[in-house]
Amino acid sequence: MRPFSSRAARSGLGRNVFRDVKEQQACVCREIKVKASYRRYLKDAWVTYLRHELESLASVSDEFVTAVVNAVGYQNTEARYQAEDQLVRILKARYQGCFSEACEQWDESERAAG
Known part of the structure; x- marks a missing residue:
């Protein structure tokens, strides 16, 4: 018997399988939209933070x-x-240790390179 034969269609089996597939596709689409929306939210939050910090x-x-220029x-x-x-x-003084480990690593790499 073929999966979607006329008997299966009359019994509603074909429609149920088709509906289940459609529901799964819709669920996946919603999940992708939520992930994209969350990524956009995070990006916007970081951009806002960086703009405020630079200002x-x-x-x-x-x-x-002057140092940047x-x-x-x-x-x-x-x-x-x-x-x-x-x-x-300047940044070490401003952030008081938040990035001290990263700055120390950068200093060490600069000393090794130069």
């Missing part, structure tokens, strides 16, 4: 803005490396 850093410290403007020169070191010091 705060720029408004509080002219030294930060120097780091970008003086590429591959001693002035750039000094500006990067200054940025690390």
Whole structure:
């Protein structure tokens, strides 16, 4: 007997199987939309946080803005490396240990490379 024969259709079996497949597809689609929506929410939250942090850093410290401009403007020169070191010091002071481990690793890699 074929899976969707006329007898199966008359008994409703074919419709039930088709409905189950459709429900599963709809469930998967809803799950994908929820995941995409959550990713969008997280991205928006991080972008908002970073914008506020940069505004705060720029408004509080002219030294930060100057260091960023120097780091970008003086590429591959001693002035750039000094500006990067200054940025690390400013960020270490601001976040008081939040990123100390990452900064220490960065310092060690810089010493090893240079």
